[in-house]
Amino acid sequence: MRTPEPLLILTTDELLAERWQGLADRVLHGRQADALDAWRRDGHRLVVADLGLGSPTSPLWESAAWKRSAHGLQILAASSVPSEDEGLTLMNAGASGYCHSHGPLDTLRQALEVIASGELWVGRALLSRLLRLVDSRLPRAGLADWSSGLTDREREVAHHAAVGESNALIGDTLGITERTVKAHLKAIFEKLGVEDRLQLALRVHGVR
Amino acid sequence: MRTPEPLLILTTDELLAERWQGLADRVLHGRQADALDAWRRDGHRLVVADLGLGSPTSPLWESAAWKRSAHGLQILAASSVPSEDEGLTLMNAGASGYCHSHGPLDTLRQALEVIASGELWVGRALLSRLLRLVDSRLPRAGLADWSSGLTDREREVAHHAAVGESNALIGDTLGITERTVKAHLKAIFEKLGVEDRLQLALRVHGVR
DNA sequence: ACGCCACCTGTCCACGTGGACAATGGCGGG
DNA sequence: CCCGCCATTGTCCACGTGGACAGGTGGCGT
Numbered sequence: 001m002r003t004p005e006p007l008l009i010l011t012t013d014e015l016l017a018e019r020w021q022g023l024a025d026r027v028l029h030g031r032q033a034d035a036l037d038a039w040r041r042d043g044h045r046l047v048v049a050d051l052g053l054g055s056p057t058s059p060l061w062e063s064a065a066w067k068r069s070a071h072g073l074q075i076l077a078a079s080s081v082p083s084e085d086e087g088l089t090l091m092n093a094g095a096s097g098y099c100h101s102h103g104p105l106d107t108l109r110q111a112l113e114v115i116a117s118g119e120l121w122v123g124r125a126l127l128s129r130l131l132r133l134v135d136s137r138l139p140r141a142g143l144a145d146w147s148s149g150l151t152d153r154e155r156e157v158a159h160h161a162a163v164g165e166s167n168a169l170i171g172d173t174l175g176i177t178e179r180t181v182k183a184h185l186k187a188i189f190e191k192l193g194v195e196d197r198l199q200l201a202l203r204v205h206g207v208r
Numbered sequence: 209m210r211t212p213e214p215l216l217i218l219t220t221d222e223l224l225a226e227r228w229q230g231l232a233d234r235v236l237h238g239r240q241a242d243a244l245d246a247w248r249r250d251g252h253r254l255v256v257a258d259l260g261l262g263s264p265t266s267p268l269w270e271s272a273a274w275k276r277s278a279h280g281l282q283i284l285a286a287s288s289v290p291s292e293d294e295g296l297t298l299m300n301a302g303a304s305g306y307c308h309s310h311g312p313l314d315t316l317r318q319a320l321e322v323i324a325s326g327e328l329w330v331g332r333a334l335l336s337r338l339l340r341l342v343d344s345r346l347p348r349a350g351l352a353d354w355s356s357g358l359t360d361r362e363r364e365v366a367h368h369a370a371v372g373e374s375n376a377l378i379g380d381t382l383g384i385t386e387r388t389v390k391a392h393l394k395a396i397f398e399k400l401g402v403e404d405r406l407q408l409a410l411r412v413h414g415v416r
Numbered sequence: 417a418c419g420c421c422a423c424c425t426g427t428c429c430a431c432g433t434g435g436a437c438a439a440t441g442g443c444g445g446g
Numbered sequence: 447c448c449c450g451c452c453a454t455t456g457t458c459c460a461c462g463t464g465g466a467c468a469g470g471t472g473g474c475g476t
Contacts, residue, residue, distance in 0.1 A: 071353075088339060091339050092339055092340070094353075106325070107325070107327070110321065110322060110325060110327070113318065113321075114318060114322065117314070117315070117318060118332070119315070119318070119331065119332045120332040120335045120336060122330075122335065123327065124326065124327045124328045127328045127330065127335075128328065130338050130339070131296060131299045131300055131338070132300070147289075147291070151451090151452065151453085153452080153453065154452095155289050156288060156289050159289045159290075163410070164404055164406045164407050164410065166432070166433095167432075167433075168432085173310065176453085176454070176455090177454075177455055177456090179454080179455050179456065179457095180453075180454050180455060182433080182434070182435095183453080183454075183455080184453085184454095185433090185434080186434075186435080187452095189434085195434085196372055196433095196434090197406065197433080197434095198372045198405065198406050198409055199372050201406055201409060201410065201415075202371070202372065202409060202413070205410070205413060205415045207409075207413045359421090359422060359423085360422095361422075361423065362422095374462070374463095375462075375463075375464095376462085384423090384424070384425090385424075385425060385426090387424085387425055387426065387427090388423075388424050388425065390463080390464070390465095391423085391424075391425080392423085392424095393463090393464080394464075394465080395422095397464085403464085404463095404464090405463080405464095
């Protein structure tokens with residue numbers, strides 16, 4: 001982040017290429033999937049891909065070839081005419097971020113920093129819509145009800161265990177003995193009716 | 209962004225206060241809403257508020273007083289035990305960001321930069337779940353994609369293991385030796401880059 | 417025919433896990 | 447004031463797991 005990572009830009013738009021050239025190591029005209037392969041082979045990860053004015057969900061992005069090429073890369077998709085639908089499609093197709101092509105350069109730079117660090121980027125417009133959609137339409141049942149009946153400490157331990165941390169690690173991060181972690185887990189298993197930390201993980205993450 | 213903005217930290221957790229003091233101008237123990245008013249009167253905007261271990265949806269955050277005080281401020285809510293539910297509630301209650309209290313400091317710093325620039329911050333775990341929830345008919349890359357590269361048999365074994373079955377059981381149902389199951393799992397772990405059947409389960413079920 | 421690969425099986429061993437006995441201190445309600 | 451709940455820690459042990467050595471078969475392409 002401090003030292004900007006090599007960045008590949010894919011676009012067919014002359015103006016955008018010019019506009020963005022300041023922050024990229026390499027600008028390619030086109031959207032060839034093989035360019036992605038080459039980029040990855042060179043050990044790089046960061047890519048900005050311009051969608052141009054294509055159909056809202058360009059078939060290119062849904063092709064198996066694209067997904068295969070995009071795998072392992074962190075791609076910031078930029079659209080000239082951002083839409084909820086397009087954003088969703090692209091993010092679900094494996095993109096790490098989605099932004100407006102003609103937005104401020106600073107925003108683009110920030111988005112790149114964010115996805116370079118392994119997080120995801122979605123602009124505030126789309127994100128706030130997502131939040132409202134989920135909040136209004138989806139019943140809360142099953143989202144967080146697993147923790148009902150657990151004490152605060154148990155909830156905490158359960159959360160750590162559910163993401164694959166070992167008892168020793170959990171105890172270490174919580175500042176307690178491994179033995180105590182096991183005691184909490186015992187109670188957790190009992191209360192949730194599971195007998196495994198794996199079953200716990202599935203329960204916590206809402207599987208089945 | 210380049211010149212860090214004044215930052216107020218609200219927490220009741222000693223360890224967190226110590227951990228975060230490096231990046232704050234002022235650390236307050238407590239969660240008083242009037243502290244927010246004072247902060248805004250001084251012309252500041254940035255706040256990190258620790259939720260502690262309160263109930264998933266602490267009543268404090270839903271009170272009218274809190275919302276009034278939080279208005280105009282950019283608040284990053286930090287939870288020790290993040291959950292979908294809590295994140296949704298807080299973001300919809302006016303928070304600008306939601307993150308894990310014990311996450312890396314760099315991530316926190318980045319989140320602060322992002323919300324300082326007027327955007328919203330949601331960690332990739334919650335965000336990816338939101339995306340999947342909203343667009344659930346499209347199996348997200350990683351949900352149907354985890355099995356790419358695996359052989360048919362490996363896919364089969366992986367599926368059984370990912371729902372919590374023991375090696376012996378898997379071998380039994382597939383009509384092979386437990387030893388063979390372990391061999392398959394070895395290959396699976398290798399190919400997927402995990403080292404655990406729990407990590408495998410999370411991967412298979414699209415968690416993280 | 418040779419090599420590659422998917423599939424199958426064997427033994428040994430270090431390690432983490434979960435259960436079965438325990439015990440102590442604190443804190444709030446009846 | 448005692449009882450119940452919570453958090454904490456202890457030892458011992460059976461078991462499943464995953465890694466590290468091994469191998470053996472059959473199919474498929476050059």
